[in-house]
Amino acid sequence: MRPITFLGDCEVTFPSQNLGSLRDCNDLLHNNSALHSQMKEDGYLLIRGLINRDTVIKARKTILSYADENGELPFKPDTELMDAVYNPDGRPAPTMGEKAVTHHPDVLKVLEGTELFKFFRRFFDQPCRTFDYKWLRMIPPGRAAGPHFDVVYMGRGSQRLHTCWIPFGDVAVEKGTLAILVGSHNLPSFNQMRQTYGQTDVDQDRTPGHFGTNPLAISDQFGGVWKSTDFEAGDVIIFTMHTLHTSTRNMSDQWRISCDVRFQPETDSVDNRWVGESPVAHSIQDQSKKAIDFEEAREIWGV
Numbered sequence: 566m567r568p569i570t571f572l573g574d575c576e577v578t579f580p581s582q583n584l585g586s587l588r589d590c591n592d593l594l595h596n597n598s599a600l601h602s603q604m605k606e607d608g609y610l611l612i613r614g615l616i617n618r619d620t621v622i623k624a625r626k627t628i629l630s631y632a633d634e635n636g637e638l639p640f641k642p643d644t645e646l647m648d649a650v651y652n653p654d655g656r657p658a659p660t661m662g663e664k665a666v667t668h669h670p671d672v673l674k675v676l677e678g679t680e681l682f683k684f685f686r687r688f689f690d691q692p693c694r695t696f697d698y699k700w701l702r703m704i705p706p707g708r709a710a711g712p713h714f715d716v717v718y719m720g721r722g723s724q725r726l727h728t729c730w731i732p733f734g735d736v737a738v739e740k741g742t743l744a745i746l747v748g749s750h751n752l753p754s755f756n757q758m759r760q761t762y763g764q765t766d767v768d769q770d771r772t773p774g775h776f777g778t779n780p781l782a783i784s785d786q787f788g789g790v791w792k793s794t795d796f797e798a799g800d801v802i803i804f805t806m807h808t809l810h811t812s813t814r815n816m817s818d819q820w821r822i823s824c825d826v827r828f829q830p831e832t833d834s835v836d837n838r839w840v841g842e843s844p845v846a847h848s849i850q851d852q853s854k855k856a857i858d859f860e861e862a863r864e865i866w867g868v
């Protein structure tokens with residue numbers, strides 16, 4: 566029996582009815598229309614071993630060395646750097662959007678490497694581009710991301726923008742993996758959510774980015790099935806801007822290292838917050854506009 570993890574504050578085991586298994590699409594990799602059909606059906610594509618494992622492991626070492634050298638004892642003394650064991654008395658250097666680490670050649674070899682560019686070039690059937698901003702995350706024990714659509718954070722450009730989530734190391738479900746609410750991108754029961762919450766812009770509207778904090782309450786109310794998987798270094802998961810996702814709680818004693826990056830066709834319009842030499846990232850345009858909390862937003866959205 567595997568150890569428990571959590572979706573929000575609810576205990577779950579994996580695999581179970583509450584948290585099923587994602588399917589991979591490796592047998593479709595040479596059939597672009599089949600890949601598109603699967604994306605349309607599932608809202609995601611899980612690809613095993615897309616990126617060279619050694620390249621990912623080398624980048625992991627670079628990221629951990631950066632976090633260690635520029636932080637304050639983030640790792641437990643007398644442990645292996647590559648194990649990234651959490652030190653409750655320490656703090657890593659910030660990594661999110663930090664070019665000093667995200668654009669290190671070892672890291673870029675993963676995030677902007679030939680494998681991802683080759684995949685998206687073929688998937689879009691035209692040249693593609695990626696955002697310069699990279700969401701490189703170090704997630705401590707006990708933490709998880711709340712459920713959300715990515716469109717609310719980066720929806721000002723291409724309608725064909727996709728997210729690609731990349732773990733830097735082997736990440737079992739109990740260490741905090743990406744989980745997808747399969748059905749959220751296409752079931753009619755999510756129409757109202759897509760047409761309200763799914764049309765918002767957190768910076769412009771000052772609406773909440775996360776659709777609450779309880780993933781299982783969402784599937785209970787709207788349907789769909791939460792799914793995740795044990796990831797290995799080199800695996801990636803790609804999903805749409807309207808695929809609801811969260812992460813399982815990190816139950817280990819180690820930092821979970823991952824990065825989410827975005828790809829789109831090169832000629833499509835682009836959300837300017839995330840590109841350029843120093844992307845502006847999130848910025849509230851109208852400071853006088855009051856932030857709306859989730860309960861208030863739900864009433865407005867009627868969901």
Ligand SMILES: O=C(O)CCC(=O)C(=O)O
Nearest residue numbers: 710715728730812823825
């Ligand atoms: O890594 C995580 O925990 C969350 C990632 C995420 O929200 C994303 O890839 O859009």
